[in-house]
Amino acid sequence: AVSTHKMSVDTDESAGIISKHIYGHFAEHLGRGIYDGLWKQDENGDYIIRDDVIDALKDLGIPNLRWPGGCFADYYFWEDGIGPKEQRPSVVNNLWGGVTEDNSVGTHEFMDLVAELETDPIVVGNVGSGTVEDMANWWQYVNHPGESPMSKLRAENGRAEPWNVEYWGVGNESWGCGGNMRPEYYADLYRRFATFLHPYENVKPFRIAAGAAGADYNWTDVVMERAGDMIDGLDLHHYTIQGSWTTKKGEAVNFDESDWFELMDRAIEMDEIITGHKKMMDKHDPEKRVWLIVGEWGTWHEQEEGSIPGFLYQQNTLRDALTASVTLDIFHQHLDRVKMANIAQTVNVLQAMILTDGEKMLLTPTYHVFDMYKVHRDAVALPIKLNKGKYRYEGESLPALSATASRDKDGRTHISLTNIDPNEARTVEIDLKGMDVSAVKFGRILTAEAMNAHNTFDNPNNLVPVSFDGARVEKGKLIVEMPAKSLVTLEL
Numbered sequence: 081a082v083s084t085h086k087m088s089v090d091t092d093e094s095a096g097i098i099s100k101h102i103y104g105h106f107a108e109h110l111g112r113g114i115y116d117g118l119w120k121q122d123e124n125g126d127y128i129i130r131d132d133v134i135d136a137l138k139d140l141g142i143p144n145l146r147w148p149g150g151c152f153a154d155y156y157f158w159e160d161g162i163g164p165k166e167q168r169p170s171v172v173n174n175l176w177g178g179v180t181e182d183n184s185v186g187t188h189e190f191m192d193l194v195a196e197l198e199t200d201p202i203v204v205g206n207v208g209s210g211t212v213e214d215m216a217n218w219w220q221y222v223n224h225p226g227e228s229p230m231s232k233l234r235a236e237n238g239r240a241e242p243w244n245v246e247y248w249g250v251g252n253e254s255w256g257c258g259g260n261m262r263p264e265y266y267a268d269l270y271r272r273f274a275t276f277l278h279p280y281e282n283v284k285p286f287r288i289a290a291g292a293a294g295a296d297y298n299w300t301d302v303v304m305e306r307a308g309d310m311i312d313g314l315d316l317h318h319y320t321i322q323g324s325w326t327t328k329k330g331e332a333v334n335f336d337e338s339d340w341f342e343l344m345d346r347a348i349e350m351d352e353i354i355t356g357h358k359k360m361m362d363k364h365d366p367e368k369r370v371w372l373i374v375g376e377w378g379t380w381h382e383q384e385e386g387s388i389p390g391f392l393y394q395q396n397t398l399r400d401a402l403t404a405s406v407t408l409d410i411f412h413q414h415l416d417r418v419k420m421a422n423i424a425q426t427v428n429v430l431q432a433m434i435l436t437d438g439e440k441m442l443l444t445p446t447y448h449v450f451d452m453y454k455v456h457r458d459a460v461a462l463p464i465k466l467n468k469g470k471y472r473y474e475g476e477s478l479p480a481l482s483a484t485a486s487r488d489k490d491g492r493t494h495i496s497l498t499n500i501d502p503n504e505a506r507t508v509e510i511d512l513k514g515m516d517v518s519a520v521k522f523g524r525i526l527t528a529e530a531m532n533a534h535n536t537f538d539n540p541n542n543l544v545p546v547s548f549d550g551a552r553v554e555k556g557k558l559i560v561e562m563p564a565k566s567l568v569t570l571e572l
């Protein structure tokens with residue numbers, strides 16, 4: 081028999097606002113994310129913005145885009161990427177495939193892209209191998225409204241107006257690829273670099289410090305203690321990895337239930353990790369002024385066989401999609417501190433929204449999760465209580481259900497429910513406290529027969545959300561029949 085789970089939603093109360101910036105994205109100079117992803121070569125070999133990709137991202141509506149890395153940020157010299165293209169030097173992307181790039185995409189090209197996408201740029205400056213002067217000049221180049229050496233240079237390169245970039249990263253993963261620093265050292269360096277990001281009349285910097293790796297709570301403790309007063313956002317990175325980080329990660333498509341269970345378990349760990357960092361942040365910033373930003377998250381599998389080493393190209397299945405919905409639910413549960421997040425990475429890299437192959441393009445199941453969840457952006461989170469039940473596998477168990485409920489600015493209520501159990505359907509009986517609902521207005525579901533269902537270039541619509549008719553109102557309660565391994569979003 082299908083088990084029934086009780087849930088209640090306080091529809092006239094608020095658990096806070098779900099920041100739209102939780103739905104942010106990330107585009108690094110890595111693999112085919114920038115070149116042959118967001119940009120493509122025209123017949124003359126020049127890189128142009130790829131319209132089909134941009135249209136798909138515009139449909140999704142992305143609130144922000146983080147660039148140019150990632151690890152790349154700490155060996156990126158912005159001056160290489162401005163001015164006439166033929167005069168730009170080539171550089172070697174040492175960490176990601178060792179490929180040579182000609183800096184065709186630089187500051188102006190990135191700013192054109194974010195203007196097209198109508199999204200907020202997040203620029204990450206080079207602390208690992210750059211100087212304070214380099215970063216201060218980049219800030220001035222991008223933002224100075226008046227007369228200055230850098231605004232003059234910007235105008236000479238065709239852009240008189242400043243771009244007013246507010247979100248500014250001071251290094252990336254400074255504990256690792258960004259310089260292998262101790263938190264004590266980074267905190268001092270951060271203070272120094274951040275000092276020279278001067279506010280102008282048109283823009284004040286929102287300064288983002290490199291946060292911890294996964295469960296390294298000491299990093300957060302030390303950085304917040306020593307530099308917290310100068311930090312606006314702390315950029316935690318945590319990936320969902322099945323298998324072993326050092327020997328062999330799990331595969332994106334060829335997996336069994338034990339791998340499914342393990343990946344779900346890893347995804348749910350995000351809750352514990354955020355809780356741990358929040359504790360440290362609360363110690364030094366009890367008013368919760370500083371945002372916890374999950375600036376890199378998502379599934380990281382072995383890269384696809386035959387793809388270029390270091391390019392991190394992977395397929396994306398129903399399993400990835402459900403880890404995304406569960407993770408977004410966790411972010412919402414921590415909305416008092418988590419105000420921004422960036423899934424890695426937008427196109428052709430890791431848990432991408434979009435994959436391309438020559439002229440072909442597909443939307444991944446994770447794209448569809450973001451699409452189904454966009455109703456929660458900037459909405460009021462409604463307090464929920466949920467009997468999550470248990471997904472059991474070989475003597476172990478995980479919470480089977482996960483949910484978010486919110487009310488948007490037009491007064492519409494939305495509920496998203498995920499059932500990670502690949503075997504058992506579940507019925508959820510929802511008590512909508514404070515709301516008289518007679519019928520469900522609209523519902524969509526993402527599910528499939530196969531655990532590893534995914535979209536291919538030959539069959540790009542194999543796994544897409546479809547209309548859902550498994551929800552009804554009965555004796556004042558909302559009854560939702562959740563199939564195994566599914567995500568449902570309802571509008572009431």
Ligand code: AHR
Nearest residue numbers: 149150151152252253424
């Ligand atoms: O997203 C891929 C890499 O993962 C980034 O360059 C780095 O910041 C992280 O380790």
